[in-house]
Amino acid sequence: MTTPPHTRTWDWYPGSIPANSDIHGTAYIETTFSFTQYRSRLARGFYAGRGASAYLGTMFDVGERGHVSLGNFALVHGARIICDLEVTIGDYSLISWNVVIMDTYRVPANGGERRAVLERVSRLEERLLSSGGNPRAVTIGRNVWIGFDACILPGVVIGEGAVVGAKSVVASDVEPYTVVAGNPARIVRHISVTAAAIALNSEGSHVS
Numbered sequence: 001m002t003t004p005p006h007t008r009t010w011d012w013y014p015g016s017i018p019a020n021s022d023i024h025g026t027a028y029i030e031t032t033f034s035f036t037q038y039r040s041r042l043a044r045g046f047y048a049g050r051g052a053s054a055y056l057g058t059m060f061d062v063g064e065r066g067h068v069s070l071g072n073f074a075l076v077h078g079a080r081i082i083c084d085l086e087v088t089i090g091d092y093s094l095i096s097w098n099v100v101i102m103d104t105y106r107v108p109a110n111g112g113e114r115r116a117v118l119e120r121v122s123r124l125e126e127r128l129l130s131s132g133g134n135p136r137a138v139t140i141g142r143n144v145w146i147g148f149d150a151c152i153l154p155g156v157v158i159g160e161g162a163v164v165g166a167k168s169v170v171a172s173d174v175e176p177y178t179v180v181a182g183n184p185a186r187i188v189r190h191i192s193v194t195a196a197a198i199a200l201n202s203e204g205s206h207v208s
């Protein structure tokens, strides 16, 4: 486990990096405001690999049993990650503005039960919708690109090299090397792996 500083010296928010996080020394968290809704109590609730980054507007809304992982050189630019179990973002994946990735709906679909939850929240000191329901892990493979305003729903697995179009709602798994778009997201084309120009980057990693 590495230690701070992982933030810019001019971080405007007087917060701190959670003690139960494992953040590589070359990773970059633009502001600790991203952790104001982080409540994981696991031994390790957050991981950021080599060169990973989370920019302004990114929110890690993580429940007590949640774990978020950003792979090497993964870049998250202003997404909301709602995690009560496991959200994994693979190496070299790029998550654009206002994307929502959720492994949990937090509230029951049943109207009566949801009403009870809202009444309970109104009596809480923190007034937070805590973990609830049945979280299902979300896995985003390596080298995936998710366009702005897209929404990734619980249980979804996105294969390596896939692209998700802007404003798409991804409700089911995405095959590797496909472009999906729309609501619900459907394949709009396949990406040829050769066209994806498989190459070795300067650090010897396999990048497509």
Ligand SMILES: CC(C)(COP(=O)(O)OP(=O)(O)OC[C@H]1O[C@@H](n2cnc3c(N)ncnc32)[C@H](O)[C@@H]1OP(=O)(O)O)[C@@H](O)C(=O)NCCC(=O)NCCS
Pocket: 094, 095, 096, 097, 146, 147, 148, 163, 164, 165, 166, 167, 168, 179, 180, 181, 182, 188
């Ligand atoms: C997904 C995307 C990359 C696809 O680009 P592309 O491969 O050039 O695909 P095309 O524009 O040729 O579109 C292919 C088909 O998918 C449809 N489509 C593309 N993007 C779509 C979207 N976001 N939502 C719904 N349909 C979409 C097109 O209308 C087209 O349909 P058609 O074949 O019936 O005419 C692009 O449309 C996109 O959404 N980019 C997001 C960019 C972004 O978020 N940038 C932020 C900076 S990180």
